[in-house]
Amino acid sequence: MAVTILLNGEPREVPEGTSLRGLIELLELRHEQVAIEVNRRIVRREQRGDTRLAPGDEVELVTLVGGG
Numbered sequence: 001m002a003v004t005i006l007l008n009g010e011p012r013e014v015p016e017g018t019s020l021r022g023l024i025e026l027l028e029l030r031h032e033q034v035a036i037e038v039n040r041r042i043v044r045r046e047q048r049g050d051t052r053l054a055p056g057d058e059v060e061l062v063t064l065v066g067g068g
Contacts, residue, residue, distance in 0.1 A: 003055040020048040023059070035062045 002013040007023075014023060020036055020043055036043050037060040043051050053059070 003053065005053050005055070005057045005059055007059050008061060014053055018053050020051045020053070020059075023053065023061075024048070027061075029061075029063060033064045035064065036060070 001016045003016050003018075004011050004013050006012070014026065018026070020038070021031070024031055024034055024036075031045065031048070036048065038051065038053075039058050
């Protein structure tokens with residue numbers, strides 16, 4: 001079963017029970033290069049595995065890119 005969240009303003013279905021850690025893995029991103037806000041609250045890296053997504057959650061995900 002899937003739930004619909006808003007990811008960076010766009011609807012996206014994820015499997016029910018998906019954690020933020022799982023979302024990062026679904027998106028094939030590196031954990032250390034991502035900042036996440038859920039429902040306008042920043043989620044610390046160590047809380048990502050325990051934070052489960054619920055229908056309608058608004059997730060803002062920003063990736064950090066180095067270079068120069």
